[in-house]
Amino acid sequence: MRILIADMKQETSTFNPTPTVYDDFRIYVGDQIVTKFTKTKTELSGAFDVFAADGRPEIVPTMAADSVSGGPIQTACLDRLLEEITEEIRKVGAVDAAYFCLHGAMAGQDEIDPEGRLLTAAREILGDIPLVISLDLHAILTERMVDAADVIVPYHTYPHVDQYETGQRAAQNLLKLIDGQSKPTVARVELPMLVRGDELITATGRFGQAIRMCQDIESSETGLAAGVIIGNAFTDVPDLQSNVIITTNDDPETAKQAAAEIGRFMWENRELFQADLTTLDESIEIAEATDGLTVFSDAADATASGASGDSNKILEGLIQNAFSRRALVPIVDAPTVDAALEAGVGATIDVTLGGTRDPGRFEPLPLQAAVRSLHDGNFRYENGTQGSAWRSVVLVAGNIHLLVTARPIFVVGRRAFEEHGLNPVDFDLVVVKSPNGFRPYYEDITTRIVPVDVPGSTSANLKSLPFQHCVRPIFPLDEDVQTPWDNEKSA
Numbered sequence: 487m488r489i490l491i492a493d494m495k496q497e498t499s500t501f502n503p504t505p506t507v508y509d510d511f512r513i514y515v516g517d518q519i520v521t522k523f524t525k526t527k528t529e530l531s532g533a534f535d536v537f538a539a540d541g542r543p544e545i546v547p548t549m550a551a552d553s554v555s556g557g558p559i560q561t562a563c564l565d566r567l568l569e570e571i572t573e574e575i576r577k578v579g580a581v582d583a584a585y586f587c588l589h590g591a592m593a594g595q596d597e598i599d600p601e602g603r604l605l606t607a608a609r610e611i612l613g614d615i616p617l618v619i620s621l622d623l624h625a626i627l628t629e630r631m632v633d634a635a636d637v638i639v640p641y642h643t644y645p646h647v648d649q650y651e652t653g654q655r656a657a658q659n660l661l662k663l664i665d666g667q668s669k670p671t672v673a674r675v676e677l678p679m680l681v682r683g684d685e686l687i688t689a690t691g692r693f694g695q696a697i698r699m700c701q702d703i704e705s706s707e708t709g710l711a712a713g714v715i716i717g718n719a720f721t722d723v724p725d726l727q728s729n730v731i732i733t734t735n736d737d738p739e740t741a742k743q744a745a746a747e748i749g750r751f752m753w754e755n756r757e758l759f760q761a762d763l764t765t766l767d768e769s770i771e772i773a774e775a776t777d778g779l780t781v782f783s784d785a786a787d788a789t790a791s792g793a794s795g796d797s798n799k800i801l802e803g804l805i806q807n808a809f810s811r812r813a814l815v816p817i818v819d820a821p822t823v824d825a826a827l828e829a830g831v832g833a834t835i836d837v838t839l840g841g842t843r844d845p846g847r848f849e850p851l852p853l854q855a856a857v858r859s860l861h862d863g864n865f866r867y868e869n870g871t872q873g874s875a876w877r878s879v880v881l882v883a884g885n886i887h888l889l890v891t892a893r894p895i896f897v898v899g900r901r902a903f904e905e906h907g908l909n910p911v912d913f914d915l916v917v918v919k920s921p922n923g924f925r926p927y928y929e930d931i932t933t934r935i936v937p938v939d940v941p942g943s944t945s946a947n948l949k950s951l952p953f954q955h956c957v958r959p960i961f962p963l964d965e966d967v968q969t970p971w972d973n974e975k976s977a
C-alpha cells in the first residue's frame with residue numbers, strides 16, 4: 487500500500503509589499519521528509535504515526551516546501567516550486583493514495599490559488615485514487631481544492647495546537663478510503679465574513695462552539711471530517727471569505743444540515759468576531775503600571791500572518807514615551823544585522839531600525855545600540871521544526887533589548903527568543919508578532935496581554951487595509967451583506 491506524501495505551506499499577506507521568493511522555502515525531498523518530520527508536532531508526524539500503527543502503508547515521500555508567512559510569491563519562484571513538486575509526484579510512479587499537507591492561504595503575484603493548481607496537476611498525474619488534504623483553518627478554500635480532494639481535514643484549534651491530531655485524522659480518512667469503507671459526501675456553506683478578535687480563541691471563544699459542533703459531526707456515525715475555515719483575512723484574493731465544510735460518509739443530508747446549522751451560528755455571531763484594540767500610548771501606560779510581564783500583540787505586523795516584520799511603531803512609541811522598564815522587541819532589519827556583525831560584540835553602533843521591507847508603512851528609526859550577541863540565525867521552534875533568520879543579532883538600547891533578524895521568522899512562541907539567549911521571563915514587556923498564536927506559550931508567565939493598535943499589513947483593523955479582490959460585499963467591510971439565507975427568504 488503506497489501512500490504519496492506532499493507538503494506545501496506558506497501563508498500570504500497580499501498587503502505585504504516584499505514578495506516571497508524560492509529561497510524563503512525550506513525544502514526537503516524524498517526520505518529527508520520522513521527524517522525531518524518524524525517526532526515533531528506536525529500534521530506529517532501525526533499521519534506517519536497512524537500509518538505506522540496500521541502497518542500496511544509504505545510512505546512515498548515526494549517534496550515538502552515550507553516558508554515563514556510573507557508577501558505574495560514571486561511568479562517565477564512559484565512556477566518553479568509547483569513544477570518541482572509536480573515532478574517529484576510524477577517521479578514516484580504508481581501509488582494507492584495521496585496525502586497533501588497544505589496551509590491553504592498561499593497566493594502568488596499572479597496565481598491566486600497555488601494549492602488548487604498543485605492539486606489539479608497532481609490529480610492529472612495520480613488519477614482517481616483516494617486523496618486527502620489537511621488545511622490550516624486560515625486557508626482560502628477554493629473550488630479547485632474542493633474538487634481535487636476526497637476529504638478536506640481542517641485544524642480544529644486556534645491558537646493552533648492540533649497539527650499532529652489533524653494529520654492523524656487525515657491519515658485515518660485516507661485509510662478508510664483505501665479500504666473502501668467510506669464514500670465522501672461534501673457540503674460547503676460560504677460565508678461572506680472576515681473574522682478577527684478574541685472570540686476566535688477556540689478554547690474560550692464563540693468560534694470554539696462552532697468547532698465543537700464540527701467535532702460532534704465528525705464523531706457521529708457517518709461523520710468523516712468537519713471544520714470552519716475562516717481564511718487568512720490578509721490574503722486578498724477572489725475566494726477570500728469564511729467557509730463551513732462538512733464531509734460525511736454517503737450521507738449528504740447530514741452534511742448539508744450540519745453545514746447550514748454551523749454556518750448560521752457563525753453568521754449570527756459575526757459582530758462578536760471583531761478585534762478590540764488598544765492605542766499605543768494606552769498600551770504603554772498599561773505596561774508601565776502592570777506588576778509582572780505584559781505582552782504586546784503586534785498583530786498588524788504579524789510575521790505569522792504574512793506581515794513584513796519590520797514595523798518599528800511600538801519601538802518608536804516606547805522611546806517617545808520614555809518607557810522605563812525592561813522591554814524585549816523583535817524586528818526584521820538585514821542591513822542593521824550586517825552592521826552589527828561587522829562591528830562585533832561590545833561595539834556601540836548608530837543604526838536605523840525598521841522600514842526595510844514595508845517602507846510605505848514604516849520609516850527607518852535612527853537608534854544607538856550596543857551589540858550584545860551575534861548568531862547564525864538557525865534555531866528550532868517549539869514544534870520541532872527548523873527556523874532560520876539567515877543571520878541575527880541581539881542589540882541593547884537602554885532598557886530595550888532588540889532581537890534583530892535578517893529576515894522574518896515566526897515570533898509566536900518563546901523559543902525564538904530563548905535560542906538567542908533572551909528569556910521572556912526576564913522582561914517586563916515582550917512584543918510578539920502574532921495575533922493569538924502566542925497565547926499557549928505566554929499565558930502562564932504573563933500578567934497582561936494587550937492587542938496594540940498600530941499600522942501594518944496584517945492589521946486586525948480590517949478597514950485600514952486596501953482590499954480589492956475578496957468576495958464583496960463582505961462583513962465587516964461592507965453594509966447590507968447578503969447571506970445564502972437572505973436569498974432563501976426572497977426566493
Ligand SMILES: [Zn+2]
Pocket residue numbers: 622623624646
Ligand atoms: Zn492559521
